[in-house]
Amino acid sequence: MSTQDIINLTNKYVMDTYARLPVCFVRGAGSYLWDADGKKYLDWVGGIAVNALGHSHPALVETVSRQAATLMHTSNLFFNAEQARLAERLCELSFADKVFFCNSGAEANEAAAKLARRWGKENRGEECFEIITLEGSFHGRTLAMVAATGQEKVQKGFAPLPEGFRQVPFGDLSAVEKSIGKQTCAVMVEPLLGEGGVLLHPEAYLSELKKLCQEKGVLLIFDEIQTGMGRTGTLFAYEQMGVVPDVMTLAKALGGGFPIGACLASEAIGKTFHPGQHASTFGGNQLACAAARTVLGIISDANFLETVRATGNFFEAQLKELQTRTKKIQAIRRKGLMIGVDLSVPAKPVVEMALKEGLILNNPRENTLRFVPPLILKNKQVQEGIEILEDVLKE
Ligand SMILES: *Cc1c(COP(=O)(O)O)cnc(C)c1O
Numbered sequence: 001m002s003t004q005d006i007i008n009l010t011n012k013y014v015m016d017t018y019a020r021l022p023v024c025f026v027r028g029a030g031s032y033l034w035d036a037d038g039k040k041y042l043d044w045v046g047g048i049a050v051n052a053l054g055h056s057h058p059a060l061v062e063t064v065s066r067q068a069a070t071l072m073h074t075s076n077l078f079f080n081a082e083q084a085r086l087a088e089r090l091c092e093l094s095f096a097d098k099v100f101f102c103n104s105g106a107e108a109n110e111a112a113a114k115l116a117r118r119w120g121k122e123n124r125g126e127e128c129f130e131i132i133t134l135e136g137s138f139h140g141r142t143l144a145m146v147a148a149t150g151q152e153k154v155q156k157g158f159a160p161l162p163e164g165f166r167q168v169p170f171g172d173l174s175a176v177e178k179s180i181g182k183q184t185c186a187v188m189v190e191p192l193l194g195e196g197g198v199l200l201h202p203e204a205y206l207s208e209l210k211k212l213c214q215e216k217g218v219l220l221i222f223d224e225i226q227t228g229m230g231r232t233g234t235l236f237a238y239e240q241m242g243v244v245p246d247v248m249t250l251a252k253a254l255g256g257g258f259p260i261g262a263c264l265a266s267e268a269i270g271k272t273f274h275p276g277q278h279a280s281t282f283g284g285n286q287l288a289c290a291a292a293r294t295v296l297g298i299i300s301d302a303n304f305l306e307t308v309r310a311t312g313n314f315f316e317a318q319l320k321e322l323q324t325r326t327k328k329i330q331a332i333r334r335k336g337l338m339i340g341v342d343l344s345v346p347a348k349p350v351v352e353m354a355l356k357e358g359l360i361l362n363n364p365r366e367n368t369l370r371f372v373p374p375l376i377l378k379n380k381q382v383q384e385g386i387e388i389l390e391d392v393l394k395e
Pocket residue numbers: 103104105106107109138139140141190194195223224225226251252
């Protein structure tokens with residue numbers, strides 16, 4: 001099938017929920033993808049912060065093939081060694097003591113929200129159910145997570161939304177303080193706002209937020225769906241912020257491309273759930289957990305994370321040099337290999353032109369490019385992309 005045939009077939013049979021770029025990839029290796037016409041692309045999107053090990057990583061291919069040939073799925077009616085082992089490793093490598101597995105980010109946040117509500121009702125009374133989130137955040141597309149996500153464009157047309165979510169302005173601690181009441185069970189934030197355009201909280205915001213949550217006796221939930229799994233240069237972003245959350249959600253890179261999500265909590269909070277209170281048919285099946293365990297094994301290695309930090313530093317230095325050669329770069333924001341670049345021009349034409357030149361980019365906001373490449377990206381692939389970006393910004 002030609003690319004045009006694939007586009008026609010998609011438009012005929014697939015619901016029209018995505019504004020897609022007119023390319024269809026058929027193969028990948030490392031940080032490169034190839035389209036149906038054999039054209040090669042450098043991938044700085046990585047399936048939206050999913051393909052942390054790049055494409056077709058040999059260890060992940062081996063694990064998925066072996067596990068698929070052994071056992072894929074048995075349901076949560078039974079015990080599952082792969083799930084237990086992955087949960088153990090996630091807890092050893094984080095603050096958490098208990099894990100719930102699901103299949104996506106939105107589902108991981110749903111689990112966190114349900115956990116926080118049950119915890120609130122059991123510990124602070126029936127009227128304690130509200131979760132405070134930030135304007136400009138992104139927590140997923142289920143109805144409850146649309147309510148949690150502080151963006152009008154994702155909420156419009158879906159009323160009535162579930163109650164119990166309240167947004168406060170980004171960066172405004174006193175707004176959080178004023179909003180916390182006896183109805184509040186949790187505050188949920190991304191350590192860095194990903195879809196918001198790689199926004200960093202003001203200095204000390206998160207540690208002050210943690211203090212506030214402790215004083216008021218409400219849970220702090222970190223949505224690390226995008227920032228987790230080495231993206232920011234440590235296995236989890238919270239490690240760099242001097243703040244330990246009560247609950248953390250993961251998805252995106254957790255399976256390195258195989259769908260899996262997780263909600264992690266401390267012992268005290270995690271023990272809130274009892275049999276029958278939450279469930280997922282697919283959640284944590286053998287195949288997903290084997291994939292995630294391989295990904296976690298590679299990314300949690302100290303040398304791997306050191307290389308991510310070094311590549312991130314190199315990336316930023318290259319961008320800053322590029323900034324001196326073009327007037328179109330207004331701001332650069334970065335943690336590890338999670339990078340936002342504000343442009344003085346609309347970002348969409350830049351994304352489209354870069355794609356034609358063989359560089360895959362994405363713009364979560366009108367004037368902001370976001371780079372979330374595979375974590376295995378090499379310095380020379382940073383340079384390769386910067387050259388293309390420079391050409392495109394000259395146009
Ligand atoms: C992508 C993302 C989600 C939603 O994940 P899905 O797998 O698309 O449901 C939630 N929170 C954050 C921070 C994300 O980046």
